[in-house]
Amino acid sequence: MRILCADIGGTSIKLGIVTEIGDFSGFTEVPTEGKKGGARVIENLISGLEAFEGYDAIGISTAGQVDREKGSIIYANDNIPGYTGTQVKDILEKRFKRPVEVENDVNCAALGEGWMGAGKGLSDYLCLTYGTGIGGAIILGGKLYRGIGGSAGEFGHMILHPGGRECSCGKKGCYEAYASARMLVEMAEAVNPEVTSGRELFKRIAEGDGRMKAVLDEWSREAATGLASLVHIFNPQALILGGGILEQDAAAASLEKNSRDLIMESFQNVRFLKAALGNKAGLFGAATLHIK
Ligand SMILES: [Zn+2]
Missing domain, CATH: 3.30.420.40 (ATPase, nucleotide binding domain)
Structure with missing residues (x-):
């Protein structure tokens, strides 16, 4: 299984493909432009994701409080105005026709460290x-x-x-x-x-x-x-x-x-x-x- 992953941070959106055994490839970054608002962040995210092919699913790590089931943003602060309420999972599943999961960035970092990092x-x-x-x-x-x-x-x-x-x-x-x-x-x-x-x-x-x-x-x-x-x-x-x-x-x-x-x-x-x-x-x- 190959998962296209994106991590939406304060200044950049990081992207890459991770396989189920933890091989990593294709690291790239695009600007977040958070201050320009949630809609711009999603546009930048989509253009970052579009550069990839050959994957089975999409995983998103993002700033803000996340509804895990809906894959939406419950709350985001002023670093990304208007991001609150964004249906990240719905938008990306319609656009890319792959299953999408979304989780908060700090939680994702902890899960990542547990899987392949210091917490192994x-x-x-x-x-x-x-x-x-x-x-x-x-x-x-x-x-x-x-x-x-x-x-x-x-x-x-x-x-x-x-x-x-x-x-x-x-x-x-x-x-x-x-x-x-x-x-x-x-x-x-x-x-x-x-x-x-x-x-x-x-x-x-x-x-x-x-x-x-x-x-x-x-x-x-x-x-x-x-x-x-x-x-x-x-x-x-x-x-x-x-x-x-x-x-x-x-x-x-x-x-x-x-x-x-x-x-x-x-x-x-x-x-x-x-x-x-x-x-x-x-x-x-x-x-x-x-x-x-
Ligand atoms: Zn405080």
Whole structure:
């Protein structure tokens, strides 16, 4: 079986064909143009898909809250205006005459990591991606736990500092308002205005910049507070951590150490794993919608 997969992200739609044994081919990207609205995103998606032939089904990983059965968008934020309500499955099945499955992008990434990435062989794990915000997904007993609206795993909005910093969700004191990758860079910039990117921050840490090391440590203590709570709630085999900053050994090591300091002895068998599939995790996950 060959599944044509698409992952609709913030800036680009990634595409490729995944077979049922996990062979991958034909990686391409087209612009999402999310700000131009849901209709434009679907046009771009269709033109991306049209470039392929020789496949049996289509799997879509997309931003937004997804109705799995209908394959429609229950809710999408202002990153793609007018996307809410889009009948993605219906539109694509009419156009391409193949079965179509649709799932949220963070959930797809978790399914992909479980199938062919860091979670291979694991039954109980949590995925967290540290970027502009913090995305999360929950795999329990080998299955994605979706919650009643497909939105379970919004770890970024655990409130860890009541009355604290404003969050993008409109509430205050959320985990991601302290522990996202964006916050790490903002914290670094507040200490030294010359540091405006994660790359610059880690370069300086590698050169022995003590102030930047302290910023990383402060960030990782915030990030660890959330992770320790999650470990105590779910007692998972592993945490699969993704996002550019976690690819830096300094960040991954600091986060694991600070987390383990807060984790009870009987939960210490949890493993801290780096996400392994990078920007293809969502595509592999979209394929699993047809395979499993
Ligand atoms: Zn929030």
